[in-house]
Structures are given as C-alpha cells and as structure tokens.
Amino acid sequence: MIPAARLAALIELLDGVQGAALPADRVAQRYFRERRFIGSKDRNWIGDALFAVGRDLGRLRWRLDRLGRAPDGRALVLAQRHAEGDERSLLESQFSGERYTPAALDADDRALLDGLDGLTGPAAEAMPGWARDNYPDWMEAPLRARFGADLGQAMAAYGERAPLGLRVNLLKASREKAAAALAEEGIETTPMARSPLGLVAGRAALGASPAYRRGLVEVQDEASQLCALACAARPGEQVVDFCAGAGGKSLALAAAMANKGQIHAFDIDARALGELKKRADRAGIRNLQTRRIAAEDDRSGEPLPADLAGRADLVLVDAPCSGSGTWRRNPFARWQLEAADVERQATRQAALLDRASALVRPGGRLFYAVCSVFPVEGEAVVAAFLAANPDFRPRPLDGDWLAETGLKGSGEDGAALVLLPHVHGTDGFFVAAFERA
Ligand SMILES: C[S@@+](CC[C@H](N)C(=O)[O-])C[C@H]1O[C@@H](n2cnc3c(N)ncnc32)[C@H](O)[C@@H]1O
DSSP: OOHHHHHHHHHHHHHHHHHOSSOHHHHHHHHHHTOTTSOHHHHHHHHHHHHHHHHTHHHHHHHHHHTTOOOOHHHHHHHHHHHTTOOHHHHHHHSOOSTTSOOOOOHHHHHHHHHHHHTSGGGGGGOOHHHHHTSOGGGHHHHHHHHGGGHHHHHHHHTSOOOEEEEEOTTTOOHHHHHHHHHHTTOOEEEOSSOTTEEEESSOOGGGOHHHHTTSEEEOOHHHHHHHHHHOOOTTOEEEETTOTTOHHHHHHHHHTTTOSEEEEEESOHHHHHHHHHHHHHHTOOSEEEEEOOOTTOSSSOOOOGGGTTTEEEEEEEOOOOOTTOTTTOTTGGGGOOHHHHHHHHHHHHHHHHHHHTTEEEEEEEEEEESOOOGGGTHHHHHHHHHHOTTEEEOOOOSHHHHHHTOOOBSTTSOEEEEOHHHHSSOOEEEEEEEEO
C-alpha cells in the first residue's frame, strides 16, 4: 500500500471505531478480516497508527473542538499528522483524491490546518488536564480517587501499548520448556516481571503457532495471572468460577489444581462457555464443567445449582465492569463510557457478589475481581458486601506466590490486590479476598 492509501484505511477504520459499540481492537480485527488484501506490514502500520490516535484522543478532540470541527476520522487523522509534524505539502500530496487515497484537501481542511498552526505554543498551554491526559472530563473525580497526584503518570502509562502476555500451562510444560518451544518457532519471549507463569512476547501470530495449538501457553495479561495466583486453588478442591466467560481464569485455576477436584465454570453467556470448553480441551484440562446460569433477573435460563450451595471451597467472581483497567489495549473505550455506566456496573457487581457468596462453604474462600481502577467498583463494593454479610471477613492475601511476585496485599487487612499500569506495568486490576466464618 502507498502511504496515502494507509491513511485512507486509517480514516475509514477510525470512523468505524468511533461509531461502534465494540472495542477498537475487535473493530480493527473485523475490518482487516473483511479486507484480506491488506498485507501484514500495512496491517501493523494501520494498527499502530490507530493506537497512536487513541493515545492522543483527548488532545486531538480538544483542538478540533476549539476549531469547531467534528472529531471524525478525517479530522482526527489530519490533526494527528499535523501534531506529528507532517508538512502541509506532504498532506496536500497524500490527501490528493486519487484512487485509494483520501479525498483531496478542501477549504475546510485547509482552515483546520491553519487553525492547528495557531494552537501550538502558548495556546496549547490552555489545554485542560482531561485533554492532556486523555480522559473524558467527567472522569476526573473517579480517576483521582484512585491515582491522586499520580493521575498524569498513570494516564501516561495507559498510553503505552500492552505487550502480548502469555501464561504457561504447567499441565503441559515448564516456563523454560514453553519458551524454548516458542523460540524454535521464531517467537522470542522474555519472562514476565512478576507472574512466575508468565512470558512476554513481541508481536506474534500465535494462532499459527504449534506450541500454542498444543496448549503450552494461553494469552493472558499479567494482572489476570496474578489474580488467579491470588486465589491459590488447590488440587482436590471444589471451585466455582462464577463469571467464567471464555475462561481465562478458569484455565489458570484448573492448571493450579493439576486436574484434581472440580472447576465449575458459570456464565450467562453460552457462547463464551463454548469457547472455554475448546480452550480447556487444548490445555488438557479434565476437571472442568461449564454451566450456563440465568442472570438474577432472567427466568428463562437455568437457576443457580442448588447442589453447590454452601459447598464450594473457593468461589471467584470476576465480575463484568467498566474495563477501566484495560485502556492500554482499548484506548478508545474510555470515551464510550458514561458516569451512569459505572454506577450501573457497581450495582450489578454488588448483586453478583452477594449471589455467588451463597455457594461458599463455611471456612471457604471468596474472591472478587474487576479489571477496573475505579474505587466505586472495587473498595466500595467490598465495603458494602462486608457490611451486609457479617459471616464473611476479609482474608489477608498469603501464599508463596506473594513473596515470589514481590507484591503486598493492600487495605487495612492486606486482603486486596490493587494492580496499576504505572506501578506494576500490568492492566489495572482489583482483587479482594474474603473468608466465610
Ligand atoms: C470480566 S468477564 C469474565 C472474564 C473471565 N473470567 C476471564 O478470565 O476470561 C465477566 C463475565 O461475566 C459474565 N456475566 C455477566 N453477568 C453475569 C451474571 N449475572 N452471572 C454470571 N455471569 C455474568 C459475562 O458474560 C462475562 O463473561
């Protein structure tokens, strides 16, 4: 593809991303799937450029807003190329209107570029924090509640692209063996900083990797690996993964149990559970069963299984959430989120935790997790749960994994794990542990 054609594709993709309910990476995957003629080099370039726009979206939107231009794909690309220092002559030649290139620059575009020239220097200093640090204005308070004075630093860390995290499946290989198998296929990895099961890979086409297909590794961010380690599932236990989805954590728990005991993977989403079954087969897991359950307010699906009530040794509630911990992967997602969405999520999380807690046996463990950094989805849910359920108490995090990872439990009781992109280099994540009296 000539560079101008790449820009045309980027504009088209940005328009798709901004209008879609799906996360940006899913929209991009679909976009490329439908355009097989776009080769891998061009795909990588366009993917990187998409991420670069997402990382700068606050700044770009603020500038476009000041200049009275809607933030559509074309305006965003022009503003971004301008910010990157592209000369006007280059933009004139790339936005030429020739075949496969963006439509030729018109009077509005030239006025935009003139306006952007005027928004550098002292004018740029008027940029408010939300624009500079790339978050919607309303999020200032909930983000400050977590990051305080480190907000700028934290948001800068969200601007770093997340690496491809892999978890080694100990049922099939040690970390060293898995790394060697991948290296033989030309996929170089390095050990993760904290997770003893983790490898970090560069940009790898994993789908075609025999090591991946044989189940030696699974794709999983370090924060999720640490969450599963914190649960410390033991061989022989009855474990419920209440919001199992496609099973990232179920698979990690099952591997820790060495195929002894039972994992009950619940979800309301039958399609995700179907995917989990396939992954479990690939990973050589034999102690896992999936079960579609009905949401609290849905009478059409299966109710909670009565046979497990008060019997599980360990219940994990990896609840649906705002996803505010995952913005390194989906830089656009923060702009699709409204304050009311976060409130709604918090209400649902409280209901889910309450419901799932009935499955824990006396003396058993309960874990609550969200890939969010908003305290209203973390500490506030925990406090409300403890106030309403006196038979549960916080359970300080323990186990060899803690010492190995150099992490400490946070909160008064050391019963929570708060992972942050600018501190730990992981997704933002919150885990809390409880014990039933
Ligand atoms: C954060 S995702 C789970 C990710 C998964 N644990 C993993 O590690 O890959 C949250 C899951 O909760 C499920 N969910 C939503 N509402 C639910 C409910 N009322 N009961 C059980 N699961 C629910 C969603 O379908 C989604 O799969």
